Amino acid sequence: MRLKDENKSENIFYAAVELINEYGLAEISMSKIAKKANVSSSTIYVYFENKEDMLNKLYLSVKKKMSQAVFDNFDDLSLQTAFENCLRKLADFILNNKNDFLFIEQFSNSPLIHKLSRKEGTELFDPIRNLFEKGKKQNVFKQVDTHLLVNFTFEPVMKFAKDHFNGLVEMNQENLNKIIQMSWDAVKA
Amino acid sequence: MRLKDENKSENIFYAAVELINEYGLAEISMSKIAKKANVSSSTIYVYFENKEDMLNKLYLSVKKKMSQAVFDNFDDLSLQTAFENCLRKLADFILNNKNDFLFIEQFSNSPLIHKLSRKEGTELFDPIRNLFEKGKKQNVFKQVDTHLLVNFTFEPVMKFAKDHFNGLVEMNQENLNKIIQMSWDAVKA
Amino acid sequence: MRLKDENKSENIFYAAVELINEYGLAEISMSKIAKKANVSSSTIYVYFENKEDMLNKLYLSVKKKMSQAVFDNFDDLSLQTAFENCLRKLADFILNNKNDFLFIEQFSNSPLIHKLSRKEGTELFDPIRNLFEKGKKQNVFKQVDTHLLVNFTFEPVMKFAKDHFNGLVEMNQENLNKIIQMSWDAVKA
Amino acid sequence: MRLKDENKSENIFYAAVELINEYGLAEISMSKIAKKANVSSSTIYVYFENKEDMLNKLYLSVKKKMSQAVFDNFDDLSLQTAFENCLRKLADFILNNKNDFLFIEQFSNSPLIHKLSRKEGTELFDPIRNLFEKGKKQNVFKQVDTHLLVNFTFEPVMKFAKDHFNGLVEMNQENLNKIIQMSWDAVKA
DNA sequence: AATGAATGAGACTTCATTCAT
DNA sequence: AATGAATGAAGTCTCATTCAT
Numbered sequence: 006m007r008l009k010d011e012n013k014s015e016n017i018f019y020a021a022v023e024l025i026n027e028y029g030l031a032e033i034s035m036s037k038i039a040k041k042a043n044v045s046s047s048t049i050y051v052y053f054e055n056k057e058d059m060l061n062k063l064y065l066s067v068k069k070k071m072s073q074a075v076f077d078n079f080d081d082l083s084l085q086t087a088f089e090n091c092l093r094k095l096a097d098f099i100l101n102n103k104n105d106f107l108f109i110e111q112f113s114n115s116p117l118i119h120k121l122s123r124k125e126g127t128e129l130f131d132p133i134r135n136l137f138e139k140g141k142k143q144n145v146f147k148q149v150d151t152h153l154l155v156n157f158t159f160e161p162v163m164k165f166a167k168d169h170f171n172g173l174v175e176m177n178q179e180n181l182n183k184i185i186q187m188s189w190d191a192v193k194a
Numbered sequence: 195m196r197l198k199d200e201n202k203s204e205n206i207f208y209a210a211v212e213l214i215n216e217y218g219l220a221e222i223s224m225s226k227i228a229k230k231a232n233v234s235s236s237t238i239y240v241y242f243e244n245k246e247d248m249l250n251k252l253y254l255s256v257k258k259k260m261s262q263a264v265f266d267n268f269d270d271l272s273l274q275t276a277f278e279n280c281l282r283k284l285a286d287f288i289l290n291n292k293n294d295f296l297f298i299e300q301f302s303n304s305p306l307i308h309k310l311s312r313k314e315g316t317e318l319f320d321p322i323r324n325l326f327e328k329g330k331k332q333n334v335f336k337q338v339d340t341h342l343l344v345n346f347t348f349e350p351v352m353k354f355a356k357d358h359f360n361g362l363v364e365m366n367q368e369n370l371n372k373i374i375q376m377s378w379d380a381v382k383a
Numbered sequence: 384m385r386l387k388d389e390n391k392s393e394n395i396f397y398a399a400v401e402l403i404n405e406y407g408l409a410e411i412s413m414s415k416i417a418k419k420a421n422v423s424s425s426t427i428y429v430y431f432e433n434k435e436d437m438l439n440k441l442y443l444s445v446k447k448k449m450s451q452a453v454f455d456n457f458d459d460l461s462l463q464t465a466f467e468n469c470l471r472k473l474a475d476f477i478l479n480n481k482n483d484f485l486f487i488e489q490f491s492n493s494p495l496i497h498k499l500s501r502k503e504g505t506e507l508f509d510p511i512r513n514l515f516e517k518g519k520k521q522n523v524f525k526q527v528d529t530h531l532l533v534n535f536t537f538e539p540v541m542k543f544a545k546d547h548f549n550g551l552v553e554m555n556q557e558n559l560n561k562i563i564q565m566s567w568d569a570v571k572a
Numbered sequence: 573m574r575l576k577d578e579n580k581s582e583n584i585f586y587a588a589v590e591l592i593n594e595y596g597l598a599e600i601s602m603s604k605i606a607k608k609a610n611v612s613s614s615t616i617y618v619y620f621e622n623k624e625d626m627l628n629k630l631y632l633s634v635k636k637k638m639s640q641a642v643f644d645n646f647d648d649l650s651l652q653t654a655f656e657n658c659l660r661k662l663a664d665f666i667l668n669n670k671n672d673f674l675f676i677e678q679f680s681n682s683p684l685i686h687k688l689s690r691k692e693g694t695e696l697f698d699p700i701r702n703l704f705e706k707g708k709k710q711n712v713f714k715q716v717d718t719h720l721l722v723n724f725t726f727e728p729v730m731k732f733a734k735d736h737f738n739g740l741v742e743m744n745q746e747n748l749n750k751i752i753q754m755s756w757d758a759v760k761a
Numbered sequence: 762a763a764t765g766a767a768t769g770a771g772a773c774t775t776c777a778t779t780c781a782t
Numbered sequence: 783a784a785t786g787a788a789t790g791a792a793g794t795c796t797c798a799t800t801c802a803t
Contacts, residue, residue, distance in 0.1 A: 007781050007787040029305040031220040035773060045789045050774070107303075114299045116218040123360065149372045152363045153354060157376055160349035165342060171312065174341045183338045187346055191380035202763090224798060234764040236800080245798065385766040385802050407683040409598040413794060423768045428795065485681075492677045494596040501738065527750045530741050531732060535754050538727035543720060549690065552719045561716045565724055569758035580784090602777060612785040614779080623777065767801075775793070782785090 014052045016042040018063050026104045030060075030111050061122040064112050067105045072129035074098040079132055084140050085189075091133060092162060092185050099166045100176065106166065133158065137192070146192050157191040203241045205231040207252050215293045219249075219300050250311040253301050256294045261318035263287040268321055273329050274378075280322060281351060281374050288355045289365065295355065322347065326381075335381050346380040392430045394420040396441050404482045408438075408489050439500040442490050445483045450507035452476040457510055462518050463567070469511060470540060470563050477544045478554065484544065511536065515570070524570050535569040581619045583609040585630050593671045597627075597678050628689040631679050634672045639696035641665040646699055651707050652756075658700060659729060659752050666733045667743065673733065700725065704759070713759050724758040 020041035024033045035056055039046035053059035075095050079087055099106045112118055113126070137154040140146040146154055162184050169176040209230035213222045224245055228235035242248035264284050268276055288295045301307055302315070326343045329335040335343055351373050358365040398419035402411045413434055417424035431437035453473050457465055477484045490496055491504070515532040518524040524532055540562050547554040587608035591600045602623055606613035620626035642662045646654055666673045679685055680693070704721045707713040713721055729751050736743035 007785095009787065013788095027305070030218075031304060031306060034771075036771080046773085047775075047789055047791095048787085051787060051789095056773070111303045114296075114303050115220065116216070117220060127362075147372070147376065149376070150363055150369060152357050153350070153369065153372060153376065156350040156353040156357070157346075157380065160353045161342070161345040161380075164345040164349045168341050168345070173316075174339055180339060180342065183336070183342060187336065187338070187342065187380040190382075191346065191350075191376040193379075223796070225796080235798085236764055236766095237762080239799070240762060240764095385764095387766065391767095405683070408596075409682060409684060412792075414792085424794090425768055425770095425796075426766085429766060429768095434794070489681045492674075492681050493598065494593065495598060505740075525750070525754065527754070528741055528747060530735050531728070531747065531750060531754065534728040534731045534735070535724075535758065538731045539720070539723040539758075542723045542727045546719050546723070551694075552717055558717060558720065561714070561720060565714065565716070565720065565758040568760075569724065569728075569754040571757075601775070603775080613777085614785055614787095615783080617778070618783060618785095764803090765801105766803100768797105768799090770797080772796070773794095776789105776791080778789090778791105780786105780788075782787100 013042070013044055013048065016044065017049055017052065017059070018066060021059070021063055022067065022104050022108045025108050025111060030115055030117070057117060057119075060112060060117055061119050064109065064118065064122055065125055067109055068126040068129055071095075071098055071102070071105065071109065072132075074102075075130075076132045079136075084136065084143070084145055087136055088158070088189065089185050092158065092188065093181065095159065096162055096166065096176065096181050096184075099163070100169075103170060106163075107170070110163070110167070130155070144194050147194050154192045158188050161188065202231070202233055202237065206233065206238055206241065206248070207255060210248070210252055211256065211293050211297045214297050214300060219304055219306070246306060246308075249301065249306055250308050253298065253307065253311055254314055256298055257315040257318055260284075260287055260291070260294065260298065261321075264319075265321045268325075273325065273332070273334055276325055277347070277378065277381075278374050281347065281377065282370065284348065285351055285355065285365065285370050285373075288352070289358075292359060295352075296359070299352070299356070319344070333383050336383050343381045347377050350377065391420070391422055391426065394422065395427055395430065395437070396444060399437070399441055400445065400482050400486045403486050403489060408493055408495070435495060435497075438490060438495055439497050442487065442496065442500055443503055445487055446504040446507055449473075449476055449480070449483065449487065450510075452480075453508075454510045457514075462514065462521075462523055465514055466536070466567065466570075467563050470536065470566065471559065473537065474540055474544065474554065474559050474562075477541070478547075481548060484541075485548070488541070488545070508533070522572050525572050532570045536566050539566065580609070580611055580615065584611065584616055584619065584626070585633060588626070588630055589634065589671050589675045592675050592678060597682055597684070624684060624686075627679065627684055628686050631676065631685065631689055632692055634676055635693040635696055638662075638665055638669070638672065638676065639699075642697075643699045646703075651703065651710070651712055654703055655725070655756065655759075656752050659725065659755065660748065662726065663729055663733065663743065663748055663751075666730070667736075670737060673730075674737070677730070677734070697722070711761050714761050721759045725755050728755065 017038060020038045021033070024037055024041060028037075035049055036046045039049055042049075049059065053062060075091050075098060077094060079091060082090060113123065133155055134151050137146055137151045141148060141151070141154075162181075165174065165180070165184060166176055168174045174180065206227060209227045210222065213226055213230060217226075224238055225235045228238055231238075238248065242251060264280050264287060266283060268280060271279060302312070322344055323340050326335055326340045330337060330340070330343075351370075354363065354369070354373060355365060357363045363369065395416060398416045399411065402415055402419060406415075413427055414424045417427055420427075427437065431440060453469050453476060455472060457469060460468060491501065511533055512529050515524055515529045519526060519529070519532075540559075543552065543558070543562060544554055546552045552558065584605060587605045588600065591604055591608060595604075602616055603613045606616055609616075616626065620629060642658050642665060644661060646658060649657060680690065700722055701718050704713055704718045708715060708718070708721075729748075732741065732747070732751060733743060735741045741747065
């Protein structure tokens with residue numbers, strides 16, 4: 006028996022993300038992905054049950070990559086430094102992995118995402134939730150639902166990144182500093 | 195010659211939004227929309243050039259409906275009241291027009307959206323930008339790119355609404371009040 | 384709107400029967416049928432829901448044609464003449480419509496046939512059952528389940544026809560006469 | 573070198589018969605058979621040249637099993653007892669091996685059957701032909717083509733069995749006795 | 762204006778089979 | 783002998799769109 010070629014699965018993921026960004030979730034096809042990944046389209050079905058399964062696994066894979074980047078060296082820092090750091094790393098990741106980021110945005114707003122995938126994807130960001138829980142106890146943060154604190158941390162920067170990609174604004178150091186300040190103002194007690 | 199039936203066009207829009215929410219942008223088809231709208235699929239082509247045209251017009255139509263709701267009675271108010279009011283009206287609109295809102299989120303994250311549609315859609319929210327411009331001059335708001343102020347106003351509440359629809363949190367009056375406070379803290383000078 | 388071309392549906396039926404005989408139920412495809420019928424394979428789906436639906440409707444159509452041939456001028460005859468006549472007409476039909484006959488044999492032995500189609504197909508042969516019911520009352524036929532009488536009437540001649548097509552025997556007048564005699568011996572009181 | 577595992581080949585046969593009855597000759601696939609037989613689909617190719625070869629060998633195997641059952645203890649009996657016995661044993665076999673029987677009916681009506689397989693399958697029933705040849709010489713049976721005698725012996729009971737499986741009639745002792753009587757009336761001189 | 766008929770292109774997926782171990 | 787990996791070919795069916803009325 007032949008050995009599974011781990012590259013193949015990665016090539017498929019890579020091709021899918023590229024194409025989804027170019028044409029949109031609605032317009033990609035398994036055969037386009039296969040062609041770009043240099044495999045036969047039937048080979049995709051060796052690795053995934055079907056299109057939906059493939060997309061959900063891709064989502065989880067990309068989200069994991071993103072969370073690892075964001076929470077790199079996260080636990081050893083003070084609250085505020087950790088908060089600031091992860092925002093910077095998020096911005097970094099988005100700018101350097103535009104397609105990954107935009108794929109996540111597209112997919113997580115579509116009903117193709119499975120309940121379980123959404124849950125698992127959310128849990129990858131537990132560290133930031135834990136940070137806020139801890140901070141709330143120390144009265145560093147507002148006494149509000151943790152989800153709210155998270156939303157004020159991540160959503161504005163992510164929207165700003167999209168505006169950046171659309172040419173409306175420029176995501177430079179200065180703007181990033183301001184975002185961090187504003188996020189902090191929003192969440193701090 | 196018969197007149198174009200305004201109802202038909204609305205039925206088509208309505209059916210499209212429903213189906214996109216149920217199956218996703220990737221899975222809808224002109225024939226499914228036609229069937230749900232009780233028209234022949236060729237009739238859709240009487241009203242729209244093609245699928246892309248239809249979706250972009252639908253987007254603009256829904257976004258307009260949303261902006262009208264958000265900026266209802268907007269200009270006659272003080273800065274802070276206008277700010278608070280439009281956030282409340284946004285939340286209201288989202289809760290009462292879930293499918294419209296989720297369609298916008300799905301569509302505006304997809305490359306199917308035309309550059310021009312995005313621009314026109316953005317301009318529908320000029321009132322909030324004008325408000326911030328005015329407020330910056332009065333030193334009520336931080337001296338940062340207006341897009342940033344807008345992002346801190348709308349993004350968190352919209353994400354919170356999605357969390358609400360996913361059963362993670364409850365969008366009640368209390369939480370809404372907190373959101374408004376946090377948004378204000380983020381943008382105020 | 385264009386008018387439905389009744390020919391198309393007949394061409395599809397004809398092509399299907401031909402191909403099923405050439406390649407077998409297991410080996411035909413919608414596209415082969417379409418090509419032979421000179422229509423686009425998507426056109427088949429204008430006329431039929433799917434392959435199964437098409438095959439079942441084809442079955443009923445062919446079976447009806449067969450029953451009409453078999454029971455032509457059936458009711459006005461005496462019991463024995465009617466019995467003999469319909470056997471001769473069956474043999475005639477089979478010899479002149481080999482493909483139709485063999486299609487029925489193939490399809491009715493496959494699980495693709497719907498319960499309802501089998502029932503409807505069976506009912507098309509009610510006349511022979513009525514004949515036997517009547518004859519049983521007059522003590523012309525054996526007092527056994529009518530299905531049994533039918534089976535002894537039709538099955539041997541149909542198997543003989545298949546043997547004929549396979550080159551094992553020759554279905555000539557002499558053999559047909561003998562078959563009729565044997566059938567009669569089997570069913571008569 | 574390992575020996576071919578006789579079990580594997582039997583498992584494959586068994587799985588094939590089951591699936592063909594459930595889904596039909598047209599809908600089975602090597603991979604479905606492999607899955608049901610708990611072997612890899614490439615293993616099937618260790619035992620058979622290809623799908624057609626496998627089906628033809630399966631046919632012959634099942635037909636042999638059937639003929640052995642039918643002609644068990646056949647030669648030592650008187651003409652009429654042998655005739656009656658083998659009809660009873662055929663009915664028995666069919667009732668106890670429904671899937672085997674229905675597979676034969678499906679396969680032998682399809683063009684997938686090879687000329688040679690049909691010939692070999694037919695020869696397995698030589699004993700009944702020999703019986704009729706002998707009986708014709710003794711003027712016990714009608715002086716007609718032996719195939720005809722065979723057809724009047726086997727076809728009605730086989731059709732009756734199918735009617736039974738379709739819920740139209742009940743194949744009980746009483747009905748079987750009548751079938752035997754009718755067959756005898758048909759073939760006897 | 763409205764629509765059922767029609768279709769080429771292409772969707773997803775499974776197929777029978779071979780390869781490499 | 784046995785099998786998981788791999789694939790080109792082909793499967794059914796739906797697609798967006800146009801045609802003809």
